[in-house]
Amino acid sequence: MNTALHDAALVAENTEVIQHIDPLFDVLSKDEPARSDLVRLAAGTLAAVRIPHHLSAERCAELIKALDTADFDTYDERRIFPPVTKFGPAVFDYYLDGTIRPEYWEHAERSRATWKQIVGDDDPLDTLVAELRRIWQGPVEPATVGGRELFVGMVRELTGGARMHFDELMREFPGVFDHELVAQFGFNCYISVPEEGGELVVYRRRWKPSDDEKRIGYGWNESVAADEPRVQVKPTVGDSVxxxxRNYHAINPNTAGRRLSLAFFCGVTTENKLVLWS
Ligand SMILES: O=C(O)CCC(=O)C(=O)O
Ligand SMILES: [Fe+2]
Incomplete structure (x- = not known):
């Protein structure tokens, strides 16, 4: 064995460290993000990208009002507990044995029809997806399973926060989608924000197998990422983030006010396509 190679004192004495490594984990906030910003997010050198007031406060308020008439349900309570209220199917609820249960498609159809009634010709999702197309400069389409398009654009209401967890389709449910993903983003446009709490915390840390000693239901104990850099995003109304x-993330509980978002995932495929699903 070459001992000089491993002698820390000897190495330190004889080398000059010229590259100081930046953690590169910031939140980028701008009106018109560029493709390179999302590429940095995919590469792990940015923590989050935010468009302030992407939807106007008036449009958000109208949407909240229109949603009053819609029936909300919860994620499957055996999978996500305590219950989280939402409108529209979460594909997460329907994963079973390498595919998704057939009931998913009925739920998706029903929610699409109700959503159309709620928003009429002025669909805020069109605004959000059009901007994503401008940013990405490549195809942006709903993800598919067996050639069928998945539902995009759930409305989610979080009140008690969310435990630290990660979402990574290729690791949790490999082989289900018609796509191979090289990166995955969570996307939320906050249509109502609480006065207190409700911050999104993103840790610079991905899951590893030994973390599972600290698993709590759908999440993990925050001690797993206690020593890692993190960012905290406190959205204002209409912000897109x-x-x-795949990084661990958690949502702080809100004390006063409602926290609702239009939510979907964006997968980056090997063909430079962005595929969307909720
Ligand atoms: O509501 C949020 O800020 C993030 C929720 C979440 O866990 C996700 O979008 O994956
Ligand atoms: Fe999540």
């Missing part, structure tokens, strides 16, 4: 959902 992308983050790498």
């Amino acid at each position: 992308w983050f790498d959902s």
Whole structure:
């Protein structure tokens, strides 16, 4: 064995460290993000990308009002507990044995029809997806399973926060989608924000197998990422935020006010396509 190679004192004495490594984990906030910003997010050198007031406060308020008439349900309570209220199917609820249960498609059809009634010809999702197309400069389409398009654009209401967790389709449910993903973003446009709490915390840390000693239901104990850099995003109404959902993230509980978002995931495929699903 070459001992000089491993002698820390000897190495330190004889080398000059010229490259100081930046953690590169900031939140980028700008009106018109560039493709390179999302590419940095995918590469792990940004923590989050945010478009302030992407939807106007008036449009958000109208949407909240229109949603009053819609029936909300919860994620499957056996999978996500305590219950989280939402409108529209979460594909997460329907994963079973390498595919998704057939009931998913009925739920998706029903929610699409109700959504159309709620928003009429002025669909805020069109605004959000059009901007994503401008940023990405490549195809942006709903993800598919067996050639069928998945539902995009759930409305989610979080009140008690969310435990630290990650979302990574290729690791949790490999082989289900018709796509191979090289990165995955969580996307939320916050249509109502609480006065207190409700911050999104993103850790610079991905899951590893030994973390599972600290698993709590759908999440993990925050001690797993206690020593890692993190960012905290406190959205204002109408903000759009992308983050790498493969990184651990948690949502602080809100005390006063409602926290609702239009939510979907964006997968980066090997063909430079962005595929969307909720
Ligand atoms: O509501 C948020 O800020 C993020 C929720 C979340 O866990 C996700 O979008 O994956
Ligand atoms: Fe998440």
